[in-house]
Amino acid sequence: MNLVTRQTLPYVLILVAGVxxxxxxRDYSNEIxxxxxxxxxxxxxxxxxxxxxxxxxxxxxxxxxxxxxxxIVQIGLYYDVGMYTSGARTTHIVFTTAQYFTGFALGTxxxxxxxxxxxxxxxxILFGLRGPYFAIGTLGLAIAAAELTASWEWVGAAxxxxxxxxxxxxxxxxxxxxxxxxxxxxxxxxxxxxxxSTNFGLALNAIRDDEExxxxxxxxxxxxxxxxxxxxxxxxxxxxxxxGNMTGxxxxxxxxxxTTTFNIFMVIMVLLGGKGTLWGPVIGAVVFHTIKEVTWxxxxxxxxxxxxxxxxxxxxxxxxxxxxxxxxxYPKAFASGAKREPEPALGVGLAPHAEGAx
Amino acid sequence: MDHILxxxxxxxxxxxxxxxxxxxxxxxxxxxxxxxxGLALVWxxxxxxxxxxxxxxxxxxxxxxFLGRHHVDPLLGVPAAFVLLWGIGWVVYRLVVSxxxxxxxxxxxxxxxxxxIVIQQxxxxxxxxxxxxxxxxxxxxxxxxxxxxxxxxxxxxxxxxIVLAVAVIVFMKNSRMGQAIRATAQDSxxxxxxxIDTEKVYSFTFxxxxxxxxxxxxxxxxxWNVQPFLGTTYSIRLFVIVTAAGFGNLPAVIAAGFxxxxxxxxxxxxxxxxxxxxxIVILLLSVLAVRQWQxxxxxxxxx
Numbered sequence: 001m002n003l004v005t006r007q008t009l010p011y012v013l014i015l016v017a018g019v020x021x022x023x024x025x026r027d028y029s030n031e032i033x034x035x036x037x038x039x040x041x042x043x044x045x046x047x048x049x050x051x052x053x054x055x056x057x058x059x060x061x062x063x064x065x066x067x068x069x070x071x072i073v074q075i076g077l078y079y080d081v082g083m084y085t086s087g088a089r090t091t092h093i094v095f096t097t098a099q100y101f102t103g104f105a106l107g108t109x110x111x112x113x114x115x116x117x118x119x120x121x122x123x124x125i126l127f128g129l130r131g132p133y134f135a136i137g138t139l140g141l142a143i144a145a146a147e148l149t150a151s152w153e154w155v156g157a158a159x160x161x162x163x164x165x166x167x168x169x170x171x172x173x174x175x176x177x178x179x180x181x182x183x184x185x186x187x188x189x190x191x192x193x194x195x196x197s198t199n200f201g202l203a204l205n206a207i208r209d210d211e212e213x214x215x216x217x218x219x220x221x222x223x224x225x226x227x228x229x230x231x232x233x234x235x236x237x238x239x240x241x242x243x244g245n246m247t248g249x250x251x252x253x254x255x256x257x258x259t260t261t262f263n264i265f266m267v268i269m270v271l272l273g274g275k276g277t278l279w280g281p282v283i284g285a286v287v288f289h290t291i292k293e294v295t296w297x298x299x300x301x302x303x304x305x306x307x308x309x310x311x312x313x314x315x316x317x318x319x320x321x322x323x324x325x326x327x328x329x330y331p332k333a334f335a336s337g338a339k340r341e342p343e344p345a346l347g348v349g350l351a352p353h354a355e356g357a358x
Numbered sequence: 359m360d361h362i363l364x365x366x367x368x369x370x371x372x373x374x375x376x377x378x379x380x381x382x383x384x385x386x387x388x389x390x391x392x393x394x395x396g397l398a399l400v401w402x403x404x405x406x407x408x409x410x411x412x413x414x415x416x417x418x419x420x421x422x423x424f425l426g427r428h429h430v431d432p433l434l435g436v437p438a439a440f441v442l443l444w445g446i447g448w449v450v451y452r453l454v455v456s457x458x459x460x461x462x463x464x465x466x467x468x469x470x471x472x473x474x475i476v477i478q479q480x481x482x483x484x485x486x487x488x489x490x491x492x493x494x495x496x497x498x499x500x501x502x503x504x505x506x507x508x509x510x511x512x513x514x515x516x517x518x519x520i521v522l523a524v525a526v527i528v529f530m531k532n533s534r535m536g537q538a539i540r541a542t543a544q545d546s547x548x549x550x551x552x553x554i555d556t557e558k559v560y561s562f563t564f565x566x567x568x569x570x571x572x573x574x575x576x577x578x579x580x581x582w583n584v585q586p587f588l589g590t591t592y593s594i595r596l597f598v599i600v601t602a603a604g605f606g607n608l609p610a611v612i613a614a615g616f617x618x619x620x621x622x623x624x625x626x627x628x629x630x631x632x633x634x635x636x637x638i639v640i641l642l643l644s645v646l647a648v649r650q651w652q653x654x655x656x657x658x659x660x661x
Contacts, residue, residue: 001534055464057471125643129652132407132463136597140642143594147636242374301573304479311472315455 010191010279013149022175031293033178033246036185036337040239041262042281044232049267051201052228053208054127056137059078059236060263061122061145062115064256066237067244068149069114070107072143073246077103085156095164099295103164108241115237116230123226130211139259144258160251163244177246184242188235190276195231204228206239208276260304264311271314274321283322365628378507379623383455384510386581387619388519391590391612393574394599395523396567401605403563404459409470410427410450412592413477418443419492419584420481426492432580435492436518439572447568451561456526459560474589481586491583515577522573523535523612539563595638601644 018036022029047229048054075084078099104207126137150158193230195201206214213223244250254261256319265288273284295301320328327334369375397411421442424433450473458466498509528534542547542559550556578584599618603610625637 055468125647125650129646131644132467133601133649135467135648136407136594136645140594140639140646143590144636144639144643147633147639151632151636176462190642219473264471264475271468291366301483302479305483307481308475311475312454312469314455315469315472319461319465 004038008194011193014186014189022178025043029174029178031289033174033181035289036178036181037239037243037270038265038285039185039282040181040188041233041266042273042285043185044235044271045190045266046275046277046281047192047204047232049270050277050280051196051208052204053211054108055131055135055261055267056138056226056229057135057267058140058142058164058259059232059266060137060259060269061142061245061256062119062233062236063240063262064142064149064252065118066111066115066146067250067256068155068240069237070104070111070241071163071244071250072155073107073110074100074103074164075161077106080156085154085161093170095167097167100164101168104119104241104245111237111241112234113237115233115240119230121235123222123229127222127225127229142257142259142263144257146252149252149256156251157253160249160255163248163250165248166245173246177242180242181246183309184235184239189282193207196278200224200240204302205283246304264307268307268311269312272323274323274325277323279311280321280323288321360629363539369627376421379627380620381508382512382621383620384511385508385516385614385619386623387616389515389525389536389574389577390595390599390618391615392519392523392577393571394596394603394615395526396570396574396613397562397596398421398600398605399539400567400610401600402457403539404542405463405470406455406459406466406470406564408567409453409467409593410474410477410589411567411571412442412594413474413481413589414509414571414576415578415592416449416481416584417446418572419491419570419579420485420575422576423478423490423584424485425491426579431578432492433514433574435572439576440569441572443572443575444565444569445564446572448561451564451567456557458561463493474593478586478589485586487586489520489583489585490579493577503654509581512581515581519574519577522570526570528609535559535562563639577584583657591635591638594642598638598645600643601649602617602644 015235021032025032031271042065045056046057048056072081078095084093092353122138122141126134126141129137150156155161166176168176176195176351203214203219206217206219209223211221240256245258248257252257257263269288270281271284272288273282276281295306299306318325393411393415397408400406400408412601418435418439421439422432423440425435426432429651454473455466455468458469499509538549538554538559539562540555542556542563546556549559575584595618599614600611603614605611621639621641622634626634649650
C-alpha cells in the first residue's frame with residue numbers, strides 16, 4: 001500500500017459506512033447519528049487537549065451556546081422569543097417549511113460564528129491559566145453558563161425551549177439530521193487532517209511540548225491558543241445547533257451544558273482512544289459509544305457509577321489509549337505513515353511540583 | 359435588576375439585618391475554612407488538586423443525617439464522619455491517588471473528578487436526589503427583637519469547627535507526623551533523603567484531609583442541608599478559597615473561608631437563592647482572572 005492510499009483509505013471507509021449505515025441499521029439511525037456527534041466531541045477536544053496540551057473541562061460550553069444561539073435565531077426571526085418561551089403562552093405557533101429551513105440554516109451559521117466569538121472572548125480571560133487552573137476555569141465557565149441560562153427567563157429558564165417542529169415528519173427528520181451530523185464529522189476529520197499538517201498544527205504541538213520555548217522562538221502563543229479554541233468552538237457550536245433541532249427540545253442543565261455527561265465523555269473518549277493523534281479520538285468515540293449504548297440499559301441506575309469508574313481506570317491504568325498502545329506495540333506499522341514518534345504517556349518527565357506551583 | 363436594588367434598600371433601611379447576615383456568614387464560613395484547609399494541605403503536600411473534596415463533605419453529611427434518622431444524636435455524626443471518611447480516604451488513596459501522584463496535574467484532577475462522580479452517583483442511588491438535613495433539636499436564639507436569629511446549632515457548629523481547626527493546627531505544629539508532613543510539603547526529595555517515609559506521609563495527609571472533610575460535612579448536615587450533587591459546588595468553593603489565598607498561606611486560607619461565607623450570605627440575599635451556584639462559579643472565574651493579571655504583571659517586570 002502506498003502512502004496516498006493509506007491516507008485516503010480511512011476516509012473512503014468512513015464515507016461508505018456513514019452513507020449506508022442508516023439504511024442498513026434503520027432502527028439505530030439515531031444512535032449512529034449520536035456516534036458522529038461523539039466523534040465531533042472527541043476530535044474537537046483533542047485539538048486542545050491532545051495537540052496543544054491544554055486540558056479543557058468546559059468545551060461543552062460552546063456546544064450549549066451554539067444550541068441556544070441557533071434556537072434564538074430560529075425563533076427570533078419570526079416571533080418574539082420571550083413570548084415564545086413563556087410558560088403562559090396559549091397561542092399555537094407554527095413555522096412554515098420555508099421559515100423552518102431559513103431559520104435553521106441561518107441559526108446554524110450564526111451558532112458557529114457566535115461560538116467562535118465566545119471562544120475568543122473566553123480565551124482572552126482563560127488562556128493565561130496553565131494546567132489544572134485552566135481545567136478548573138473552563139469547568140467553571142461551563143457550570144456558570146448552565147446556571148445562568150437556567151435562571152434566564154427570556155430563553156425559558158430551567159424549563160427550556162421546545163424547538164420548531166421539523167416539517168416533514170419523524171422518519172425524514174431522522175435521516176436529515178443524521179446526514180447533517182455525519183457531514184459535520186466527516187468535514188471535521190478532513191479539516192483536521194489538513195490542519196495538523198500545516199505550520200499551525202506544528203505550532204500547536206510546540207505549545208504542548210514547551211510553551212515557554214515556543215514563545216521564545218517567536219510564536220505568538222496566545223494568538224495560536226485562541227485560534228485553536230475558536231476552531232473547536234465553531235464545530236461544537238454547529239454541532240449544538242444541529243443536535244438541538246434533532247432532539248426538538250433544549251434545556252440548560254442536561255441537554256445544552258451537561259457538565260457530567262457529554263462534557264466528560266469528550267475527555268474520556270480521547271483518553272481511551274489515544275490523545276494527540278488524528279484517529280485516536282475517533283476510535284475512542286466508537287469504542288466508548290458502542291459499549292455505552294450496548295450496556296447502558298443493563299446497569300439499572302448504576303451506569304453513572306460505572307462511568308466514574310471507567311474514568312478512574314482509564315486515567316490511572318490505561319493512559320496512553322488504544323492508539324498509543326498500538327504504537328508502542330507495533331512501532332513499525334506507524335513508522336511510514338505517521339511522522340511523529342509515539343506519544344509519551346502523559347506526564348512522563350513532569351515531576352510533581354513542576355508546573356502550576358505558584 | 360429591580361429586586362437587587364430593592365433588597366439593597368432593605369439592607370440600608372434595617373442595618374441590623376446586616377448583622378444577621380454577617381453572623382450567619384461567619385458561622386458557615388468556619389466550615390468552609392475547615393475544608394479549605396484540608397484541600398490546601400493535600401495541594402501543598404502532594405500537589406494533587408482533589409476535586410472529590412466536596413463529595414467527601416457530602417459523604418460526612420449523609421452519615422450524620424443517616425444517624426439522625428436512626429435516633430442517634432446527630433452531634434455524634436461529627437466524630438463518626440471523621441472516622442468513616444478516614445477509612446474512605448485511605449481506600450481512595452490506595453486505589454487512585456497513590457497511582458497518579460507522580461503524574462501531571464491534569465491526571466490527578468481528572469482521576470479525582472472520576473472519584474467525585476462515583477461518590478455523587480452512589481449517594482444518589484442510595485438516598486435519592488432529595489435535599490436532606492439533620493435536626494439536632496436545639497433552639498434558635500432571637501436577638502434584637504427578633505430581627506437577628508442565631509440558631510444554636512450553627513453556634514455549636516462554629517465552635518466544633520474552631521476546636522477541630524485548632525486541633526489540626528496544633529497537630530501539624532507539634533507532632534512528629536505533622537513535622538514530617540510539613541517537611542514533605544517543603545521539599546519531598548530532601549525529606550526522603552532525611553529518612554522520612556514520604557509514601558506514608560502522603561497516605562496520612564490524604565486520610566487526614568478526607569477525615570476533616572467528613573467532620574465538616576457533618577456540620578454542613580447539621581446547620582444546612584446535603585444533596586448528592588451539591589458536592590461539586592463545595593469543591594469549587596474550596597478551590598476558589600485556596601486559589602484566592604494561595605495554598606501555602608494558612609491564615610489567608612482561613613480568612614478567605616470566612617470571607618466566602620459572608621460573601622455568599624450577602625450575595626444570596628441580594629440576588630436570590632437560585633443564583634447561589636452561579637455566584638460561586640463567577641467568583642471562581644474572577645479570582646482566576648485576577649490571579650492571571652497579577653501573573654502578567656510579574657512577567658512584565660521580568661522583561
